[in-house]
Amino acid sequence: MTSTPRRPDELLAQLGSLTTEAFRPELAEIDRLPTLDIARLMNGEDAGVAGAVAARLPEIAGAVDAIAARMGRGGRLVYAGAGTAGRLGVLDASECPPTFDTAPGQVVGLIAGGPRAMVTSVEGAEDSRELARADLAALALTAEDTVVGISASGRTPYAVGAVEYARSLGALTVGLACNAGSALAAAAEHGIEVVVGPELLTGSTRLKAGTAQKLVLNMLSTITMIRLGKTYGNLMVDVRASNEKLRARSRRIISLATGADDKEIEEALTATGGEVKHAILVLLAGVDGPSATRLLEESGGHLRAALAAARP
Numbered sequence: 001m002t003s004t005p006r007r008p009d010e011l012l013a014q015l016g017s018l019t020t021e022a023f024r025p026e027l028a029e030i031d032r033l034p035t036l037d038i039a040r041l042m043n044g045e046d047a048g049v050a051g052a053v054a055a056r057l058p059e060i061a062g063a064v065d066a067i068a069a070r071m072g073r074g075g076r077l078v079y080a081g082a083g084t085a086g087r088l089g090v091l092d093a094s095e096c097p098p099t100f101d102t103a104p105g106q107v108v109g110l111i112a113g114g115p116r117a118m119v120t121s122v123e124g125a126e127d128s129r130e131l132a133r134a135d136l137a138a139l140a141l142t143a144e145d146t147v148v149g150i151s152a153s154g155r156t157p158y159a160v161g162a163v164e165y166a167r168s169l170g171a172l173t174v175g176l177a178c179n180a181g182s183a184l185a186a187a188a189e190h191g192i193e194v195v196v197g198p199e200l201l202t203g204s205t206r207l208k209a210g211t212a213q214k215l216v217l218n219m220l221s222t223i224t225m226i227r228l229g230k231t232y233g234n235l236m237v238d239v240r241a242s243n244e245k246l247r248a249r250s251r252r253i254i255s256l257a258t259g260a261d262d263k264e265i266e267e268a269l270t271a272t273g274g275e276v277k278h279a280i281l282v283l284l285a286g287v288d289g290p291s292a293t294r295l296l297e298e299s300g301g302h303l304r305a306a307l308a309a310a311r312p
Contacts, residue, residue: 005263018179020152020199020205029199042207045200049211052196060219061187063174067146068227070172071106075144077224078108078136082126085176085204085213086149086275087118092217098246101229101238110135122224129161136165136229143170150213151175152205154182154193157239163187178209178215192216223270229302232257233235237277237303249278258283277303282303 005309030038067077079089090109096102112131113122125131148168149159163173166189175188178196183190194216196208230238235257241247254265257280271289272278281292287310299305
């Protein structure tokens, strides 16, 4: 693994210019405060995060529409980051299959240093643009894919390198940072800079910056999946029933969408091989299982469109 060397004074100067790294002298004696007062301080800090995200909603919406267009053509969504940012990307990617029944590899989380970096520090990984390029090359990245680089500082070489490499291949690129004027946002086609200000603990970007990144990633994946027809209203009709809780949730979703009783729901699920979206179509449109499958295939998986087609 190689990286671009920087002199310590250069790195210090970079960090000193970042809002996320700023020192707050008014909190210099926070360790002497009562626990409840510290909790109140943290809660007050967190209260401003949603507002910082709100200021970037137009950029987030633009990124979502672009991502959904690529994924609608078969592209993948790939998150790339180091440390906390990388872990948040992996978390969001890992939650898409059970929530939206995404195909294996359709949403991918890359973290500098690989899976081991999820639970421990991998020295030097975040400083390597070359490592990011190698990780993306291993995915056989194409122009239909999207790469979202995530970095609180907006300067992490792994995240910037991932975006630069992806853009060189014609892939869609998004740069999510928590500092204004970041190299990451500048390198990406869609830059999203959520400036949450200095942290309660100097430089601890797992706090407000991490919360902001989680909120934005929630939006990127969730709204993209809504645009792709993975929901019906606010119901997760593509949920994968992989355990008892999710099987119960599947039946409740069908009940909420159709008003059907337990017997009707069981019959519809049996007729559709346990597919929630198909079962709803069977109940609402009065079609059989194979017809539900055909209608959904013809509508690109959008339940509302399939219902409209079944009711000419």
